[in-house]
Amino acid sequence: MRIRATVAAVSGALALSALAVPAAQAADSTAAQRADVAKIRQAADAASGRAAAEEGKPYALNVTFSNFKIAKAIKVGTTNHVAATVTYTLTHGEDVNIAAADFITDPYIYKGSFTSPDNRLYGNKKAKCTAASATTATCKGTIDVYPGAHELINTDAGTWKAAAEATAFNGQDPEGETFDITKVGYKRQDGLGTTLMQRFSKLTVNASPEPVKKGKTITITGKLSRANWDRGTYNGYVEQPVNLQFRKKNSSTYTTVKTIKTNATGGLKTTVKATEDGYFRYTFAGTTTTPAANATGDFVDVQ
Known part of the structure; x- marks a missing residue:
């Protein structure tokens, strides 16, 4: 009220x-x-x-x-x-x-x-x-x-x-x-x-191609968005630092691979070399106005 x-x-x-x-x-x-x-x-x-x-x-x-x-x-x-x-x-x-x-x-x-x-x-x-x-x-x-x-x-x-x-x-x-x-x-x-x-914030991730040969390039995209109370929609959160993390297939721990910033629409895109099976995700630490968010890990099968 x-x-x-x-x-x-x-x-x-x-x-x-x-x-x-x-x-x-x-x-x-x-x-x-x-x-x-x-x-x-x-x-x-x-x-x-x-x-x-x-x-x-x-x-x-x-x-x-x-x-x-x-x-x-x-x-x-x-x-x-x-x-x-x-x-x-x-x-x-x-x-x-x-x-x-x-x-x-x-x-x-x-x-x-x-x-x-x-x-x-x-x-x-x-x-x-x-x-x-x-x-x-x-x-x-x-x-x-x-x-x-x-x-x-x-x-x-x-x-x-x-x-x-x-x-x-x-x-x-x-x-x-x-x-x-x-x-x-x-x-x-x-x-x-x-x-x-x-x-409220949302964070997505997509790693491709799947499967991928060892040593080849994996492209990881995603988007960080947050609630726009003025419009009643979700819009990209721009120029925000986001960590790319990786978890080995049989591990429960994510480690940070690199940090990148969202673009003018909240989008994320970076590349890494395929080394082993595992999960990639983006994670956002949050700000005063926007809570932290973790994307659901995307599994990549390295052959």
Whole structure:
């Protein structure tokens, strides 16, 4: 679930609540609660810097977050839904009822600044918390990514920061006529960790001719491509170093033969002399924006 900077700029709590929940999750049973949280979040943002007692602002909920754990990297292709598990500890005051049906806490990640992010990603459902003591709980949620719904653009690849939030509605209904936002508690906290959002990569290899006479030339081609979130396709990753590796027929270990770079379309091509039966593959170490990849070894029969 995303919130882009363009969405955050929309004026009016109702407008934000409508855009904060993607169509793919519109039928989710917690969609209404998520829209309500979006309203509280917007009110808290709009009221930042004002006096705490000013009308129209939720009060500061007595909670903190710690022990935030998320995968070091989230690898996202062009169509498939990706869910990254997140766990964290929620510490709260005795006056905060985390078991209440209208208490909601979520982990999220964001790109850019905390107060004005370029993009934010949440989970489909609120995190589930289990009390560990009277004032602490262990919570588990997800970050759900739908690249096919244009939740990401290519410039989103790289480091994202982690945060969490909690909202206690305390029986207040944002759609009700008597709704009093000052009776709603809200807290969010950043600086909880980081993760890499990466454009999923693919790597191929083909060694020919097969079979080949010993001492003759083997031509090894391939291609390194990665997800293009702007277009929803895979495109060549250009000017990237890739290792050509060889594994003897009865061995389980690959050794590097040489390193070459991908061309202007992500293509790979090099030659070696045939010496013995074995498998050739290309391997890519990865970058901050793109995960490592190994091609499936291609067997060459040397006669």
